[in-house]
Amino acid sequence: MNLLKGAAQRWVVFVVAVLLWELATRAADDVFFPPPSTIAEAAGGLWFSPLFGEHVVPGVGRMLLGFLLSGVLGVALGIALGRSPLAMALLGPVFTFMRSIPPPLLVPFFAATIGVTSMQLPTIVFGAVWPVLLNTVDGARSVDATKVDTARAFRLSRAQWLLGVVLPAALPKVFAGLRLSLSIALILMVVSELVGSEDGIGNQLLTAQRDYDLPTMWAWIVLLGVLGYLFNTLLLLAERRALAWQPRHSLEAQTLATGG
Numbered sequence: 001m002n003l004l005k006g007a008a009q010r011w012v013v014f015v016v017a018v019l020l021w022e023l024a025t026r027a028a029d030d031v032f033f034p035p036p037s038t039i040a041e042a043a044g045g046l047w048f049s050p051l052f053g054e055h056v057v058p059g060v061g062r063m064l065l066g067f068l069l070s071g072v073l074g075v076a077l078g079i080a081l082g083r084s085p086l087a088m089a090l091l092g093p094v095f096t097f098m099r100s101i102p103p104p105l106l107v108p109f110f111a112a113t114i115g116v117t118s119m120q121l122p123t124i125v126f127g128a129v130w131p132v133l134l135n136t137v138d139g140a141r142s143v144d145a146t147k148v149d150t151a152r153a154f155r156l157s158r159a160q161w162l163l164g165v166v167l168p169a170a171l172p173k174v175f176a177g178l179r180l181s182l183s184i185a186l187i188l189m190v191v192s193e194l195v196g197s198e199d200g201i202g203n204q205l206l207t208a209q210r211d212y213d214l215p216t217m218w219a220w221i222v223l224l225g226v227l228g229y230l231f232n233t234l235l236l237l238a239e240r241r242a243l244a245w246q247p248r249h250s251l252e253a254q255t256l257a258t259g260g
Helices: 002-028 035-049 050-082 085-099 103-113 118-140 143-152 158-193 201-210 215-240 248-258
Strands: none
Touching: 002 035, 002 103, 035 050, 035 215, 050 085, 050 118, 050 201, 085 118, 103 118, 103 158, 103 248, 118 158, 158 201, 201 215
């Protein structure tokens, strides 16, 4: 019942917001801010056309691959470094320096070293790996002392210790990093496609802007919002399933997912 009530409330808020947007844009009559009805008409012509397969599928594929690679790399390195104070003492300043560099600023670097048409994936991985890595380090450090003593008493192997004790304890922090990483990956997908890419949503946004096709430009922007909402919802569902053994976290994740 609470789930249905929360969903109904969200849809009511959404419909009211769209109606206000429609009224405001029609009253303003500004060519740069078309009403939602005009954007929806343009979106219907784009999202259900060959352009979807030509531009959305390749771009989203790169984003998901970059997100997956950054997740695997971040978790693996984060667990290894989180259980090694010496390694973190040596590499911590380097990580702090590198994660402080805004990833979009490295687009020219990757374009020059890797190539304009193939630098999208490295850009996404570089920018999306840091939230996962640093959150995993924090989670790996926070293993309960009782679990450490129990693992020693049972003489667990290194693999059993990392996969059976450290990783489960770090999972809440890992998923927090993954949520941030997902948003960054989506942003960097678009930014990297604005520079020399032959396909992708960013490429089409730039084309629509140059042609002053503002409804089409807004249709691509709305699609980005839809994709972000969809992927975030799927990740929250995966988090709830993976952390179902933690009652408190399961309840918090359910609250976030339902907007309650």
